[in-house]
Amino acid sequence: MTPEELSKIASAQQETLKKYTHRIHVCVAAGCQSSDADKVKDALSAEVKAQGKEKCCLVKGVGCMGLCSAGPLVSVETGNILYQEVKPEDAKDIISSLDGEPVQRLICPTDIPFFSKQKKIVLENFGKIDPETIADYIAVGGYQALFQALTEMDPPEVINEVLKSGLRGRGGAGYPTGLKWSTVAKADSTRKYVVCNADEGDPGAFMDRSVLESDPHRVIEGMAIAAYATGADQGYIYVRAEYPLAIKRLKNAIKQAERQGLLGHNICNTTFNFNIEIRLGAGAFVCGEETALLASIEGKRGAPRPRPPFPAQSGLWGYPTLINNVETFANIPPILRNGGDWLAAIGTEKSKGTKVFALAGQVKNTGLIEVPMGIPLRQIIFEIGGGVPEGRKFKAVQTGGPSGGCIPEQHLDISTDYESLATVGSIMGSGGMIVMDETSDMVDVAKYFMEFCMSESCGKCTPCRAGTAQMHGLLDRICSGQAETRDLALLEELCDMVRNTSLCGLGQTAPNPVLSTLRYFREEYTMKLTDASAKAAAK
Amino acid sequence: MTTQTSIRVKTLVIDGRDVSAREDQTVLQVAREHNIFIPSLCYLEGLHPVGACRLCMIEVKGIPKLQPACVTRIKEGMEVVTRSERIDKYRKMVVELLFAERNHICAVCVSNGRCDLQNMAKALDIDHVGVPYQYPRLNVDATHVRFMADHNRCILCTRCVRVCDEIEGAHTWDIMARGRDSRVITDLNQPWGESESCTSCGKCVHVCPTGALFEKGKSVAEMVKRRQFLPYLTTMRESW
Amino acid sequence: MSKVTIATVWLDGCSGCHMSFLDQDERLIDLAPLIELVYSPLVDNKEFPEMVDVTLVEGAVSSDEDLHKIRKIRARTKILVSLGDCAVTANVPSMRNSFKVADILKRAYEENADLNAGTMPSGQVPTLLKHARPVHEIVNVDIFVPGCPPHADTINYVLTELLAGRKPDMTGRTRFGI
Numbered sequence: 006m007t008p009e010e011l012s013k014i015a016s017a018q019q020e021t022l023k024k025y026t027h028r029i030h031v032c033v034a035a036g037c038q039s040s041d042a043d044k045v046k047d048a049l050s051a052e053v054k055a056q057g058k059e060k061c062c063l064v065k066g067v068g069c070m071g072l073c074s075a076g077p078l079v080s081v082e083t084g085n086i087l088y089q090e091v092k093p094e095d096a097k098d099i100i101s102s103l104d105g106e107p108v109q110r111l112i113c114p115t116d117i118p119f120f121s122k123q124k125k126i127v128l129e130n131f132g133k134i135d136p137e138t139i140a141d142y143i144a145v146g147g148y149q150a151l152f153q154a155l156t157e158m159d160p161p162e163v164i165n166e167v168l169k170s171g172l173r174g175r176g177g178a179g180y181p182t183g184l185k186w187s188t189v190a191k192a193d194s195t196r197k198y199v200v201c202n203a204d205e206g207d208p209g210a211f212m213d214r215s216v217l218e219s220d221p222h223r224v225i226e227g228m229a230i231a232a233y234a235t236g237a238d239q240g241y242i243y244v245r246a247e248y249p250l251a252i253k254r255l256k257n258a259i260k261q262a263e264r265q266g267l268l269g270h271n272i273c274n275t276t277f278n279f280n281i282e283i284r285l286g287a288g289a290f291v292c293g294e295e296t297a298l299l300a301s302i303e304g305k306r307g308a309p310r311p312r313p314p315f316p317a318q319s320g321l322w323g324y325p326t327l328i329n330n331v332e333t334f335a336n337i338p339p340i341l342r343n344g345g346d347w348l349a350a351i352g353t354e355k356s357k358g359t360k361v362f363a364l365a366g367q368v369k370n371t372g373l374i375e376v377p378m379g380i381p382l383r384q385i386i387f388e389i390g391g392g393v394p395e396g397r398k399f400k401a402v403q404t405g406g407p408s409g410g411c412i413p414e415q416h417l418d419i420s421t422d423y424e425s426l427a428t429v430g431s432i433m434g435s436g437g438m439i440v441m442d443e444t445s446d447m448v449d450v451a452k453y454f455m456e457f458c459m460s461e462s463c464g465k466c467t468p469c470r471a472g473t474a475q476m477h478g479l480l481d482r483i484c485s486g487q488a489e490t491r492d493l494a495l496l497e498e499l500c501d502m503v504r505n506t507s508l509c510g511l512g513q514t515a516p517n518p519v520l521s522t523l524r525y526f527r528e529e530y531t532m533k534l535t536d537a538s539a540k541a542a543a544k
Numbered sequence: 545m546t547t548q549t550s551i552r553v554k555t556l557v558i559d560g561r562d563v564s565a566r567e568d569q570t571v572l573q574v575a576r577e578h579n580i581f582i583p584s585l586c587y588l589e590g591l592h593p594v595g596a597c598r599l600c601m602i603e604v605k606g607i608p609k610l611q612p613a614c615v616t617r618i619k620e621g622m623e624v625v626t627r628s629e630r631i632d633k634y635r636k637m638v639v640e641l642l643f644a645e646r647n648h649i650c651a652v653c654v655s656n657g658r659c660d661l662q663n664m665a666k667a668l669d670i671d672h673v674g675v676p677y678q679y680p681r682l683n684v685d686a687t688h689v690r691f692m693a694d695h696n697r698c699i700l701c702t703r704c705v706r707v708c709d710e711i712e713g714a715h716t717w718d719i720m721a722r723g724r725d726s727r728v729i730t731d732l733n734q735p736w737g738e739s740e741s742c743t744s745c746g747k748c749v750h751v752c753p754t755g756a757l758f759e760k761g762k763s764v765a766e767m768v769k770r771r772q773f774l775p776y777l778t779t780m781r782e783s784w
Numbered sequence: 785m786s787k788v789t790i791a792t793v794w795l796d797g798c799s800g801c802h803m804s805f806l807d808q809d810e811r812l813i814d815l816a817p818l819i820e821l822v823y824s825p826l827v828d829n830k831e832f833p834e835m836v837d838v839t840l841v842e843g844a845v846s847s848d849e850d851l852h853k854i855r856k857i858r859a860r861t862k863i864l865v866s867l868g869d870c871a872v873t874a875n876v877p878s879m880r881n882s883f884k885v886a887d888i889l890k891r892a893y894e895e896n897a898d899l900n901a902g903t904m905p906s907g908q909v910p911t912l913l914k915h916a917r918p919v920h921e922i923v924n925v926d927i928f929v930p931g932c933p934p935h936a937d938t939i940n941y942v943l944t945e946l947l948a949g950r951k952p953d954m955t956g957r958t959r960f961g962i
Contacts, residue, residue, distance in 0.1 A: 289722065306719060311595040311615045464700065464719070464726030465596050471641035474724045475675045491924075495674065502637045505610055505630075506598045643873070643960075647882065650961025651875055651932035657962045671928035671958040672872045672920055679881035679915060765962070 006266040007274055008152045011143060014265075018144035025063040027103045028082040030132060034069035034218045035211070035250050036372070037076035041093070045077050048093035052100040062103065068219020070132035071123075073372035075113055080132060089113035118388035119370045124351070124377045126359050127335045130220045131373075136254050139261040142222040148267055150341035151226050154233055155273045158341075163234040164190060167337070169345025171357030176202055176293070176330035177405065177434045178510070179356070179423040185327060188317040189235040192325035197237035199228050200321065200328040202298055203244035203251070206290040207406025208457060210437035212361040213331035215373050217244065217251035220335070221258035225281060227334030229268065230341060232279045235327050240281040243298050245288055255283060290407075290461035294509045295328050297463065308463040309509035330435065332361055352378030356422035356433075366403075366439040369394045376421065383417040386440055398443040401525070405434025407454045407461075408514035410521025411447065430521040432514070447526040448533060452480040454518035462511060469512030472503035476519065489536035497523070556622040565618050572600055572613035575626060582626050583635055583667060585642075585660055585753055586701035587614040590774035592710055597701055599638050599664070602626050610634075632668070639664050640673045645724065646680060647696040653755040654767035660753030661699060680724075687737030690760055691749050693728070698756040700726055704748035711777055716742040728756075747773070788947055789836040791823035792867075793857060795850045796877040796916055797843030800933040801868035802826065805840070807936035815940075818947050835860050838946055840867040840939075841925075844874040845917050847910035858923035863946060866918070866925045867939070869932040869960060877916035885912045927952060932961050 022028065031037075031046040049064045070078045075089035079099065088099065088111040098108045125131070134141040142148070154163050168183030189197060201224060205213040216224060228240045244252055259281050262268040270278045284302050291297045292307040299321050301307035320326020336358060340348050348358045356378040362385065365371050369391030376385060386392065386402060393399045401411040410431035412419075419425045423433045441450065459473040479496040482488040500516035507513045523530060531539055555564045558571070558580055565574040570593065575582045586597040593614040600613040605623035610631070613624075625631075642648075642661060650662050682695040705717040705728060716739050720729045730739040749757040750769045758767045794802060802825060806812070822836055823829045832853075839861040845854055858864055869875035880888050889912070894902045919925055929942055938957050945952035 291722075308719075311612060313617075460723055462723035464721070464723045465594070466598050467596070467638050467641055467699075468598050470700070470723055470726065471645040472637075474678065475641065475644070478676060478678075498633075498637070499675070502634050506601050506634050506638065508595060508598065508612075647879065648960075649873075649875055649879055651869055652879075653961065659961075662960055666959045669955050669958055671930055671954050672866065672918070672925070674920075676921060677874065677878065677881075677915075677918070679878065681882040 006272075008156060011148060011152060014140055015143045015146070018140040022063070022144065025061055026083060027058070027062040029062065029064045029099070030067040030070075030080045030082055031064065032068070032070045032076060032078045032132065033066035033136075034215055036069065036073035037078055038250070040076050042077035044093045045079065045091050045096070048096035049079070049100065052096040056100055058100065058103075062100070065135050066137070067133060068131045068136050069128075069215045069373050071128070071372045071374060072113065072119060072370055074370055078113070078132075081107070082133075085115075087113040087115050117391075119372075119374075119391065122380075122384060122389050123375055124359050125375050126339050126348075126351075127216065127223075127332055127361050128219075128373070128375045129339070130223065131215070132219075134220065136219050136221055137257055139222060139258065139265060139267075142220070146342065147222055147338070148226055150338035151229050151233075151267070152273050154230050154341055155275045155277055160190060160234045160236065163230060163341065166340055166345040167234070170336075170340045170348035171345075171352075171355075172333065172336055172340065172348060173356065173423065174329060175332035175336070175360070175435065177408065177432060179433060182329060182333055185317060185329070186231065186234055188315075189237075189325050189327040192318060194325050196239075196324045197235055198321045198324060198326040199232045199235065199237045199240040200299070200302070200316075200326055201228055201240065201242040201334055202293060202295065202328055202330040203242055203248075204286045204293040204298060205331070205435060206245065206288075206293050206461075207408075207435055207437040208454075209363060209365040209439045210406060210435055211363045212373065212436040214248050214251050215363075216331050216335050216361075217248065217255055221251075221254045222262065223335045223338060224255075224331055225258055225262055225268070227337035228281060229272070229279050230337050231327055231329065231334065233277055235325075237327065238278045238280070240279060241284050241302055241321070242281060243284045243286055243292070243302060245286040247288055252283065252285065259283070289463070290457070291463045291509070291511050294511060297509070298328070299326065308465045309511075311508060332436070353420060353422045355424055360421065360433070360436060362436045362438045364390050364438050364440070367393050367397065367442040367445075368440040378422050379420045381418050382412065382421055385421065385438070386417065390440065393440065393442045399440070400443050400445055401441045401447065403431075403439040403441065403450070403518075404437065405432035405517070406437045407457045408432060408510065408517055409434045409437075410517050411441070411450065411525065412521075413525040430517070430524050432517070446484075447522040447529045448480065448484055451519045451522045452477065452484055455480055455515070458511065458515035462515075466506075466508035466512060468503045469507045469509075469515060472499055472507075473512070473515050475499055476503070476516065480519070483530060483533050486533055486535060488534055490534055490539045490542075493530055493534060554618060554620040556618050556620070556624065558624045559626050567618065569618055570614055571602060571604075571611075571616045571618055571622075571624055574618055575613065575624075580626055581667075582613050583664055584614055585664060585699060586703065588703050588707075588751055588771070588774065590711070590778040591703060591706040591751070594702060594706070597638065597699070599635050601631060601634060603628060603631065636668050636670055637675075639668055639670055640675055642699045643673045644675045644677045646678070646682065646698065648754070649696075652764055653697060654758045654762045654764060655697075655755035655769075656765040658765070658768060659755060662754075678724075685730075685736050686760070687735035688739075688742070688744070688760075689737065690744060691736065691746065692758055692760055693730075693736055694756055694758070695727060696756075697754045698728055699754060700728065701753055702728070703751040703753065704728060704757060707747045707751045707774070711774070712743060712745050712747050714741050714743050714745075717748060787820040788818060788838065789822045789833065790819045790943075791832065791836045791839040791857070791861070792821070792826065793823070793839060793841050793843075793853065794825045795841060795843030795854065795871070795919075796846035797868065797870040798876070799825070799842070801840075801842040801870075804868075804931075804933035804936050805939055808940045809936070811940050815943060815947075819943075832857055832860060835862070837861075838863045838865060838943075840865045841871045841919050842867050844870045844877040845913070845919060845922050846877050847912050849910035851913060851922065854919060854922055863926045864919075864923070865927045865929060865942065866920060867929050868934055869930055871919045872928050872930040873960060874916045874918045875932060881915045885914060888912070928954070928958075930958055930960050
């Protein structure tokens with residue numbers, strides 16, 4: 006395919022869409038599907054037919070619109086109306102109202118901070134395009150960035166734009182993406198790989214899942230650009246089998262891209278070849294760790310190995326391998342379209358661009374959000390999230406999943422960026438954000454995360470395998486009121502030891518939920534101790 | 545036949561001592577050559593190092609995180625510290641965690657007196673185990689004609705897995721399950737005696753650091769492990 | 785100068801550590817003028833004294849009686865010494881820990897009994913705890929002397945150091961098993 010052919014597809018699709026005076030978008034991402042969005046979509050289509058409006062009215066399944074708690078969401082694009090909690094029975098009213106007044110009882114206000122405070126880059130096509138139609142993606146400028154890279158830029162120029170953008174890995178650790186790319190690009194090898202880490206496993210996190218379900222082509226395009234920049238010709242997407250919808254849409258997207266010549270040989274009539282295969286993970290959390298993930302792709306047991314060598318030097322089957330997560334790749338097409346400086350202008354000095362968060366827990370507006378880096382945590386929780394429901398008091402927000410920490414009220418004014426979150430004992434992580442209110446028992450929270458780490462430890466290194474089990478046992482004792490001061494002291498010693506001696510990130514960060522709750526809610530621990538000295542101290 | 549390769553010699557400092565080493569050596573290898581004690585249980589000369597037991601953690605100047613000596617390649621000018629208050633503490637805890645994790649009853653073990661884990665406790669002056677004992681219920685596999693596997697005494701060092709795969713080439717042993725449920729298994733978790741890939745060579749038994757793998761008929765403190773074959777085989781293969 | 789009071793107790797163990805204590809042989813004669821053995825399986829005293837200077841504990845904590853005893857002993861002891869692997873690691877008594885107590889009793893009193901098979905012990909025999917546990921998991925222990933049994937030399941070293949008013953330095957003197 007040539008750039009001209011690409012534009013042709015884009016304008017043809019734009020024309021097709023323009024023919025409809027009414028375009029109704031139904032969210033068909035996993036969140037809304039779980040509340041019967043499919044049936045709503047079918048009902049709307051049937052109603053369009055029944056009222057004979059097929060010619061002027063289009064009903065289209067689209068990706069996540071963000072406010073999952075109000076799903077199923079339906080938007081009437083042409084009227085700028087958003088409907089919430091739509092049921093199949095509402096189809097008639099919605100279709101009938103298209104030329105008149107909107108259905109008041111279903112209206113979801115869009116002038117609220119949940120929508121106005123966000124900045125959408127990764128999620129720009131969410132709610133707009135049909136994730137199962139490649140033409141829809143192309144119509145909004147999809148694959149233009151890839152063609153631009155292939156026809157107008159040489160690989161170092163591509164890398165330079167990524168470097169300029171200041172983009173850092175969105176999987177959690179925040180390693181500079183451009184630096185990683187240039188390391189792989191410089192590696193001298195006959196074969197290189199590009200791998201997309203879609204093994205999102207933090208409890209409460211669904212950012213990558215939504216991206217794959219709502220805009221899969223964006224990830225494919227990002228990977229192809231990365232392959233061009235680094236000199237790879239084969240890509241793998243490692244996605245967990247628990248995401249069937251994401252897998253289905255990815256497979257479909259790959260097939261469509263291949264058919265259009267956007268994957269395969271001589272892409273855009275150049276010498277660039279690139280293919281993508283999907284590898285399904287069996288749900289082991291540790292396979293999100295890059296060396297374990299690579300082992301799993303190779304068909305081996307999903308266990309991490311010591312680094313160095315890093316995958317950029319020796320990855321899949323010993324070849325240099327670029328591994329980035331879904332959200333990182335999703336940032337690439339807009340960076341190339343708008344230039345690295347454009348992204349670098351958003352965010353803070355060291356954390357550029359935006360971050361997608363899965364807002365969950367005791368907060369009114371749960372769902373998927375994207376905010377500029379540097380926004381105060383308080384704004385995310387109380388303005389975008391709408392605060393804690395039912396008048397209860399906010400207690401803490403957990404970021405970074407089992408590797409992160411709990412941040413209490415007094416630190417809510419910090420800026421949301423990699424460094425600031427670290428200073429208060431948490432991490433940016435991949436974007437899970439769980440809000441807890443006064444009813445949460447923080448020791449119990451720590452125990453929950455420790456149980457997660459214990460059962461997800463691969464068992465290879467002693468500190469993580471045996472240490473997490475011991476820490477969980479001690480937390481259990483504290484929770485059940487059978488622990489003494491010395492048990493708490495032992496727990497703290499284990500935290501220190503496991504953090505400093507474990508082989509991979511899973512073990513090294515497993516103590517974080519305990520350490521951060523101890524830092525801010527120590528009295529909740531000591532109150533549960535039973536010995537005399539602890540009781541005296543509590544008084 | 546030996547091929548000429550250009551391997552450079554580099555100098556580094558271990559615990560204040562200037563030492564020289566080949567650039568393809570690890571800190572652990574160099575330390576041992578100079579009689580500097582760095583404890584380790586999963587490491588065995590002749591097998592691929594995995595950095596799993598975490599006993600050989602050392603401090604390297606300029607790197608904030610502790611590094612496993614068995615997989616850390618030496619570098620010119622590197623400054624290594626093999627002992628400190630916190631390293632000693634962590635090493636003790638690693639051994640204590642191993643003791644508490646399964647049912648190691650030294651007094652009634654075939655390897656009593658000759659066990660790497662038992663000796664490690666002694667070398668690190670461990671006088672008791674500070675973490676609670678877990679007492680898991682584990683099996684003993686006595687289906688093999690000549691050998692036994694007692695999972696109560698396994699420390700999951702994977703020496704058996706590696707020697708079987710890398711030296712014998714049978715890959716009978718592997719690991720199943722995750723975390724504390726991890727077990728070494730033969731074939732696809734079939735009884736050892738029914739394994740079709742096992743050649744009954746006994747290499748796994750002799751590299752096993754504890755009484756987890758042993759010869760049938762041996763009673764308490766009778767199991768002597770002979771590991772001479774390993775450096776012999778590796779040297780022979782290198783010069784082949 | 786008043787003598788240092790010493791007690792030795794025998795919980796769930798084989799008495800091998802007491803044998804090793806006696807294996808100090810003639811060195812016991814040197815110790816004798818300095819210590820007073822106020823409570824021990826080796827002397828006839830039924831009640832643990834109000835306060836003793838040093839108590840050597842052999843054996844794991846296996847039954848409700850052991851539990852009661854060790855708590856009382858801890859409260860009445862200045863320096864508590866875990867003597868031998870059973871006290872330090874629960875050792876052989878802990879081999880029952882991966883089984884249920886009821887199953888163990890069934891094996892002993894029903895399946896393997898020749899006389900009165902199936903009659904479970906009650907009243908006279910202390911009730912078994914769920915697990916046989918090392919002493920330090922129940923009460924604080926001041927000095928650990930592992931070994932199965934600990935060598936007489938080690939026991940003698942620990943005692944002489946304690947009598948000299950020093951905390952014994954166990955470096956190079958610890959070992960499990962053998």
